[in-house]
Amino acid sequence: MVQLEGRPPEGGGMEEFMALAELFGYSDETLAKVQSAVSEEKGVPVPQLTRYYNPQPSRVKMLEEYACELFGSNYALGVNSGTSALNSAYAACGIGPGDEVIVPAYTFFATVAAVVTSKAIPVIAEVDETLCMDPQDVAAKITSRTKAIVCVHMSGNVCDMDSLTALAKEHGLALIEDNAQACGGKYKGRFTGAIGTMGCFSLSSYKITGAGEAGLVLTDDEWLHTRALNQHDTAACWRPDRFAVERRPGELFCGQNYRMSELEGAVNLVQLKKTEAQAQRFNRNMRTVADHVGEFKNIRPRPSNDKEGDVGCMLVFFGRNPQHSGQIIQDLGEAGVSAGGRGSKTARDWHIYTYWEHIMEQKTATEEGCPFTCPYYQGDPPRYSPDMCPNTTDLMERALFVNIDQWWNEGDCRRVAGAINGVFANLDTCCDR
Ligand SMILES: Cc1ncc(COP(=O)(O)O)c(C=O)c1O
The missing domain is CATH 3.90.1150.10 (Aspartate Aminotransferase, domain 1)
Structure with missing residues (x-):
């Protein structure tokens, strides 16, 4: 038996880490959550903040469970930004070469950039006086190549979801909500982000709810959730058996690493409870x-x-x-x-x-x-x-x-x-x- 003597130093940098968290001015409640997300780690050189293969109960998972409960959605996926949320939703819906995706002319550029990085063509539609997508202009821009409509609840203002949902249904399109700027908004009593085929949130510090860099993807559809999972973690750590063969064609494809860290999960769980x-x-x-x-x-x-x-x-x-x-x-x-x-x-x-x-x-x-x-x-x-x-x-x-x-x-x-x-x-x- 080989005897090894090297040991990581005690403490694992946790004090420096917590001092940094304090510097950001987090409340005691948030600091306690951060502490609980990292304190159980012993004998590791850095705090263990990964969502998968972590011996602690995952804070990201808790955040997802809470998001489902709050917004009334079957599935929620934590990711590392709103842009990643959009990329995951677009991939889940199979948006790609040859497709057109209708986006509003007033939205943060990421909504549109994610269409391009998905290799589809953005088609830009007018907003009306509500400053949200104009359903009439969307209708005029639908073609046989349209795959999805991405509506954006801009500056906290909710879209005309009845008209957009009817359009999407009539033409068999995915309706993806970009809810980055309207977390907590509602349309006719339902939370925005949980109405369309998929809903994408940014939980960055600049948003209504959030801290640091993070995002969420909501859907009621198990298969779309599975595909979003694959896009967010191409290493497949999310799978019940990571290395198992594909359970259904389309489950495994080359995705990205958009995984949310446990620290973001811990902090955003507190934030989301305030939404x-x-x-x-x-x-x-x-x-x-x-x-x-x-x-x-x-x-x-x-x-x-x-x-x-x-x-x-x-x-x-x-x-x-x-x-x-x-x-x-x-x-x-x-x-x-x-x-x-x-x-x-x-x-x-x-x-x-x-x-x-x-x-x-x-x-x-x-x-x-x-x-x-x-x-x-x-x-x-x-x-x-x-x-x-x-x-x-x-x-x-x-x-x-x-x-x-x-x-x-x-x-x-x-x-x-x-x-x-x-x-x-x-x-x-x-x-x-
Ligand atoms: C409407 C909209 N969509 C998407 C995003 C992208 O979110 P993130 O910055 O978290 O990637 C933003 C961020 O400003 C946004 O305002």
Whole structure:
């Protein structure tokens, strides 16, 4: 028997690790979860934060179980970003060469990039005044090559799910919800992200719910879940028997590694438990402010697909023209109201199609230009131009977003509404083109 004497040092770097977690300003509750995710490890050189083959009960699994319970979905999969969630859902739905996927002209670029990395062709549809996908334009853009519609609940605003679901059903398409910006939103009482064929969430620090970098994929369909599992972990650690032969054709294919770490699982479990109350606070405050803003001839509020279901982190109005909206935003800022626009000649914005240089110019990682030049694609060569969605361009140039704080009280909401009224009354008739 060989006698080995080398030993890892005691402690495994756990103190440094916890000190780092504290530095991020986590609450005691979160820190306790982080501690519990790492403290049971003894004698290993680094904290063991992997979801699979970990002797501890998996925090990622707990997060997935909680997500199913909260959102009312049969299956949930934790991944390492919202982009990974989209890539997993697209792969699960079999989106690939020759397919078209309809995406909205106003969404964070990742929704569209994931179509391209899936080797399919993005078809860009207008948004309407709700700032979500316009179902009429989607209907007009469906072809025999369309495989899926990806609707995005942008800026906390929920899409017209009845119309989009009906369209998807009529044409036999997958309806994938990008819920990265509306975690906790509801449409007619159902959580967004759990209504379509699949739902994708980002749980990054910049989102309504989240911390660090993470994402979720929801579905009610066991087979789609299985395929999403394969895409998220091509090493197949997720399988009951990792090395077993394929149980059904299509179960095993070359995927990626999008696995969520146990630390993200632990932290996001705490975060997700706050989601519902958080969305209720945002929605209550948004509606209170909106209810106290008067009616103006030239500054119109954004219509909603479900006022009670919008998350409410932003209250949106439209000015008459870009100069008008720009002036309103400036004056709101001076009145102490946090507001902004999206994109301009001097500031590019990855949320509006006109700035998606990589799509407009069909930039791909390799020179042959796949999927834009794909021989499997039977449509006319795709062409993108800044004037292809004029309604969206017009709306985005005139939209002004007032940031809502979930922690405002009734008095704060009234004061913000009062300041908005002052600015709107002053500027309602200004700034003719
Ligand atoms: C609408 C939308 N989809 C997808 C993503 C991508 O999420 P992540 O940054 O977690 O990859 C984002 C993130 O900003 C988003 O806003």
